[in-house]
Amino acid sequence: MANQFCTYETAWCPGCGNFPIIDCLKTTLEELGKKPNEVLVAAGIGQAAKTPQYINTNAFCGLHGRSLPAAVAAKIANEKLTVIVNTGDGDSYGEGGNHFIHNIRRNIDITHFVHDNQIYGLTKGQASPTSMLGLVTGVQVDGNINEPLNPLLLAIAAGAGFVARAFSGKKEHLIDIMKQAINYKGYALVDILQPCVSFNKVNTFSWYNKRVYELKDDYDYTNKINAITKAMEFNDKIPIGIIYKENKPTYHQKNKILSDNIPLIDKSINKKIIEDMFQEYI
Template identity: 60%
Template sequence: MSATEFKKLETAWCPGCGNFGILDSLKLALEALGKDPHEVVIVGGIGQAAKTPQYLRANSFCGLHGRALPPAVAMKMANPNLTVIINTGDGDSYGEGGNHFLHNIRRNVDITHFVHDNQVYGLTKGQSSPTTLEGMVTDAQAEGSQNTPFNPVLIALVAGAGFVARGFSGKPEHLQMLMERAISYKGYALVDIFQPCVSFNKLNTFAWYNQRVYELDKSHDTRDRMGAMRRAKEFGDRIPIGVLFEEERPTFHEKNSSLKEGQVLAGRKNDPMLLNKLMRAMV
C-alpha cells in the first residue's frame, strides 16, 4: 500500500514541529515494508507525540498517560498477526511509563516502540521531562532542571534489550531505514528519536542536533553490547545515531506454551459457559 494510503487528517501540531518528519518517515517505512493499514495498529499514551495514532489511517489506540505499552503488549499477545507500533513521547515512555518500559524489555514481546524524544512535556507546555538536559530553564523550572537526564538507550542496553537505536527527525531517510529495521526485528525494538519541539524547547533545536549528530557506519559492531553502551554514552559535541545494538532473543510468544506454534487468542471461540464455570470455582 502506498504511503498516501496511510494519510489521514490534518494535524494539530505546531508548524515546524519535529513530529512531522517522524510521521512522514513512518508512512514511508510502512509502504516500503508492504504493509496495509488493516495489518497495522499504532498505539500512543497521552501527549503531542501520542496523537500520532490519530494522524495515520490504520488501526489505532490512544491510552492513558504512561500506559502505551500495556495495551500494545496485550494486542500483540491476542493477535500476533498484527504489526504493533507505539508512537509516543519521552515523558509517556520514560517518566509515567518508566516501569512498563523496563519490564517490557524483560518480556520481549514482538512490538516496536518509537519514542518522540523532544526532551520536554510538550502537550502541557514544556515542563522538564526525564530526558531534559540538566540546567535547562523552563516555565516550571525557573532555576533550570536539577535532575540528571535519563539516558534511554543506555538503560535499554543495560536491561538487555535486543534492538536499540537512535534517530533524528531532521534526517528522515535515515530515520525511515531505522524504522524499517525496527519493525522487521523479531522482539521488542526501541528507537529513541530526537524530535525538536520548536515551541517549548529552545535548547535542543534542529540546529543544535544538526551540529552534533553523526551516523554510525560499518565500523560500529551492532552485536557488541559493551561497544553499544560506550556509543550510547556519547552525548556532547558528537551524538551517534543509527542502530546501536541488535541480537536475536527468544520472544514472549516463542517462550509461552499457550501462544507458540502460531496460536491466535483473538481467533478462539468465546465460550461464556467456560468463563462462568471458572468464576464459580473461585467463589
C-alpha cells in the same frame, strides 16, 4: 499514488519535529507493504501521542504512561498485528518508566518509537526524564536540577535486543531505522530526537544537526560493551543508527500457549470449562 496511511490536519505547531516522524512512519509502512488494517499504532498522552489520530491504521490512545500495556495486550491478543508505539519521552520513560523496563524483559514483538524532544511539550515545557541538566524553559525558570536519564543505556542494561537512535531531521536514515525496527522479531526501541520548536529552545534542529553523526558500517552493534560506550555518547557528538542488536526468543516463543503461532483471538474456546468455573461462584 497517494499514501494509503493518509494525511490529516494536526494540532501540532508549524515546524514541530513530529511532522517528519509521522511522514517517515507512513512511508516506512507503505514501503514495507503493510495494509492499514494490519497495523496498530498505540500511544499514551502528549503531543507525540496524538500520532495514532493522524494516521490511517488501527489506533489506541491510552492514559499517560500506559502506551506499552495497551500495545502489549493487543499483540498478545492478535500476533498477526504489526504493533507500533509512537509516543513521547515523558510518556515512555517518566510516567511509563516501569512499563518500559518490564516490557523489555518480556521481549514482546512490538516496535517503540519514542519522539524524544527532551521536554513535556503538551503541558508547555516542564522538564522530562531526558531534559538536560540546567535546561531553562518558561516554567523551569531556574533550570532543570535533575540528571537526565539515558534511555539507550537503560534499555541495553535491561536486556533489550534492538536499541537505536535516529533524528527527525534525517528522514532517509530514519526510514531505514524504522524498517529495521519493525522487521526485528522482538521489542525494538528507537529513540528519535525530535525538536519541540515552541518549548525547548536549546535542543533545536540546528543544535542536533551540529552534533548527530551516522554510525558507519564498520561499527559492530552486536558487541554489548561497544554499545554501552556508544549509548553514553551524548555531548558534542551524538551517534545515530543501531546501537545494539541481538536475536533473542520473543514472548510468544517463550509462552507455552502462544508459541503455536495461532493468534489468541483465533483459538477455540471450551465453553464447558468456563461455565463450570462460573458455577463454582454461584
